[in-house]
Amino acid sequence: MTQNHLPGMESSAISVLKRAVELDQSGRFIESLVCYQEGIQLLIDILKAAMNDESKRGHYREKIKGYMDRAEQIKAHVNKAKEDAKYHEQVKIAEDATGYSYEVVFKPYISDALKEVWVEDPYIRHTHQLYNFLRFCEMLLKAPCKVKTIHLLTSSEESDGGQQKSALAELKHSLSAQGINLDIQYSSTIHDREIRFDNGWIIKIGRGLDYFKRPKGRFSVGYCDYDLRECHETTVDIFHTEHTKTL
Incomplete structure (x- = not known):
């Protein structure tokens, strides 16, 4: 220099x-x-x-x-x-705010030793929600960690369950080629939304992964880059616990 x-x-x-x-x-x-x-x-x-x-x-x-x-x-x-199991941090995302991609929200809590992730979100059903989950998985792939298993617990889309299940099956196959196992489970009673890392971090987002607004068009700013995508108002609560429960 x-x-x-x-x-x-x-x-x-x-x-x-x-x-x-x-x-x-x-x-x-x-x-x-x-x-x-x-x-x-x-x-x-x-x-x-x-x-x-x-x-x-x-x-x-x-x-x-x-x-x-x-x-x-x-x-x-x-x-x-x-x-002391008392760590709690809260981030409020304002209506129409930008700059809150999954990298921004989650990466500070991802460590080198991270190997297992649990996603509990009832709304990984419609096309845009399935793309959100795909982007979350891609974020983990690019992060400095060694994730081997991603657990997803979501609700089943009754009106078009075929699309949901085929999309998740395709993603499972694609992640497998990257050395990651996607474990998919369905629940008809699931309500809470949270993401847990096996390093002890728990991230609860009021709207789950679906806190982004629909882009104004396929060729508008924010369509590809989630940092530039406008958000719905929501709250992110971050906790830490020594023991991460399994689904």
Whole structure:
């Protein structure tokens, strides 16, 4: 890296760390920790590049220490809450909000050791809901984890059960080729919506995976990129437990 790259790196670091502080202040600690770590690494890279400017190096050392101290405080707080089984974080998604793809919502809670996922959602039935579940599975495939089994508990679509079952069978076959087993179960009484990871994280979304609005057209912004798709108003509750129940 050269001195010419510093302005761009500084701008990126400021943006990421500003987001970290905003998330921190709103109580979204896991997401803020991810941003703090990314911002700190950017500052370390800048520090290495500013070899000939000792005043700048001193400034960055001070900033790095401050952000690292806060990151350690957050880690300690989260770990203590997890040990006490009292961790609870809430995110409110406003009507028409964007920027809440499955990557944004779920990735902060995905660890390298994640191997098993449970999805409990009564509305994986209609075409757009089946695509939502497909995108969720694709997100897991791209994430830095080693998921081997995805359990789905949903309700059966009585009016067109053939489409639902054939779509899920196709997805099961496709995931199998990626080394992932999709275990599908149906329930006529299911009501709750939650997603559980075997690393202890539980994510409950008021609308389940179906919190995105219908795109305005097949060639409109947000049709492919869920970060740009408008959302329905909903609430995301995140918990941690030492023991993840099975379906």
